[in-house]
Amino acid sequence: MTEWDVKKLRILRTLRDHGTVTATAQALLMTPSAVSQQLTNLAGQLGVELLEPQGRRVRLTDAAHLVLRHAEAVFAQLERADAELTGYLRGEAGEVRVGAFSTAVPALVVPAVRLLRAEERPGPDVRVREAEAAQAYELLTAGEVDLALSLAAHAPTARDPRFSLFPLLADPLDVALPAAHPLAGAPALRLADLAADRWIFGGSGPWSEITTAACEAAGFVPEQAHSAAGWTAILALVEAGMGIALVPRMASRGQRPEGVVTRVLEADRPSRHVVAAVRHGAESGPAVARVLGALTRVAGTFS
Numbered sequence: 001m002t003e004w005d006v007k008k009l010r011i012l013r014t015l016r017d018h019g020t021v022t023a024t025a026q027a028l029l030m031t032p033s034a035v036s037q038q039l040t041n042l043a044g045q046l047g048v049e050l051l052e053p054q055g056r057r058v059r060l061t062d063a064a065h066l067v068l069r070h071a072e073a074v075f076a077q078l079e080r081a082d083a084e085l086t087g088y089l090r091g092e093a094g095e096v097r098v099g100a101f102s103t104a105v106p107a108l109v110v111p112a113v114r115l116l117r118a119e120e121r122p123g124p125d126v127r128v129r130e131a132e133a134a135q136a137y138e139l140l141t142a143g144e145v146d147l148a149l150s151l152a153a154h155a156p157t158a159r160d161p162r163f164s165l166f167p168l169l170a171d172p173l174d175v176a177l178p179a180a181h182p183l184a185g186a187p188a189l190r191l192a193d194l195a196a197d198r199w200i201f202g203g204s205g206p207w208s209e210i211t212t213a214a215c216e217a218a219g220f221v222p223e224q225a226h227s228a229a230g231w232t233a234i235l236a237l238v239e240a241g242m243g244i245a246l247v248p249r250m251a252s253r254g255q256r257p258e259g260v261v262t263r264v265l266e267a268d269r270p271s272r273h274v275v276a277a278v279r280h281g282a283e284s285g286p287a288v289a290r291v292l293g294a295l296t297r298v299a300g301t302f303s
Contacts, residue, residue, distance in 0.1 A: 006078070008042035009071045011035055012050060016060055016068060017141065027142065072161035076281035083285025094287035095125045099136040099145035103231065104274065107250040108149060108168070111301075112294035124287035137163070140279060146288055149295070152273035153209065164283050166276040166292060168299040171248045173214060173270040174262040176234070178241040184261045191218035191268045198225030198243040200234050211246050214270035235260055248272055249302065274299070 015024045015035070025032045043050045048063040060068075100109050109128055116123030131139055136148035137156060140163065149168075156163055175194065177184045183193060191214065199222040201211040207229065215222040225243040228234045231251045238245055239259035252262055276295055282288050 004071075004074070005042060005045060006074065008038050008045075009067070009074070011038050012042060012060075012064060013068055013071065013075075015039070016064075020057055069161075072280070075279075076161070079279050079281030080284050083282050083288065094285070095127060096147060096287050096291045097127045097129065097145045098147045098149065098291065099129045099131040099139045100149035101133045101136070101151070102130055103248060103251040104149045105130060108274070108295055108298050111298045112291065115294045115297060116290065124291055126291060137277065140277060143279075146278065146282060147291060148277045150275060150277065152275050155275050155277060162280055163277045164280050166278075166283075166296070168274045168276055168295060169302050170271040170273050171250050171302065172264070173210070173246045173248055173272065174252060174264055176238045176245045176247045176252070176256070177261050177263065178238055178244075179259045179261050180241065181244070181261070184263070188267065189263045189265065191215060191265055191270070192220065194244060195220035195222075198223055200224075200226045200228055200237050200243040200245040202227060202229045210270075210272055214246060214268070217270070218268055246270065250274075 011024065011028065011030075014027055015021065018024050018027055021032045021035050024030075025035045028035070030038075039050055046063075046067065048067070049061050050064040050067070051058040052061050098109055105128060109126070113123075113126050116126070129139065129145055131145075131148075133150035133154040136145070136150045137154070139145040140148045152167070155165060158165055175189070175191070183189060186193070195215075195218075199211065199215075201222070201224060202208045212222060226237050228237060231247065234245050234247070235252075235257055237243055239257045247262060256262060276292060278288055278292075283292065
């Protein structure tokens with residue numbers, strides 16, 4: 001029977017995900033020579049070539065991809081076993097490390113922790129790490145967090161065998177206007193009505209893409225007057241009459257300055273989609289399942 005070495009299979013999967021031996025070594029805190037040696041040993045154990053040269057780099061062979069397709073099922077089963085063992089040894093009050101983007105921390109994670117603390121039985125010890133939406137999956141892959149909250153635009157596809165994805169909510173995007181804006185009290189406000197305004201959004205990244213996509217869907221390209229990423233800064237600029245901005249409802253709850261009016265865009269209904277993800281198989285763990293359940297209940301309050 002072929003000998004399958006889980007440690008070496010993880011190295012092969014990391015090489016697939018990171019693309020180079022050097023990047024793989026950095027991700028696994030190994031030396032490049034150690035990575036190469038481990039993969040050479042794995043190829044000998046399996047009796048197939050796993051790597052082939054491609055210029056100065058290497059790429060995975062068809063045999064390597066075949067091996068990884070089966071290995072993903074093994075990794076998922078090991079995650080389930082680890083989750084069940086943790087639940088057996090520590091009960092449902094185990095530790096769950098959550099990686100979440102900035103607005104999700106106060107809007108979703110903190111209320112979820114409060115729900116868990118209000119239950120009669122002990123809840124998991126939730127450890128929070130703020131991370132950009134795209135970075136959360138890197139942390140999840142590296143085993144540095146157990147659950148990641150991100151935007152669907154940055155999530156892997158549902159067919160990615162490494163993760164299990166759980167849609168949480170469609171977070172509506174409202175438009176933030178200075179209180180003195182001529183359309184602050186206009187009925188049935190649409191994005192197209194604001195095409196001539198000056199807009200505030202990030203210079204790059206997800207929020208820039210979300211804002212421009214929403215405006216383009218309404219038939220215009222927004223003129224960017226100012227670049228800002230934090231909601232405190234964005235709303236301060238709006239309050240000063242320096243422009244307008246799309247603001248997710250999650251971010252505007254309890255943060256809106258007195259000089260800012262937020263309007264619902266009923267005709268356009270722009271939104272961003274928030275998802276939770278765990279390593280495939282880990283969702284069966286009692287502690288992770290309870291945190292997911294609490295996050296789902298909190299997300300339901302936004303509908």
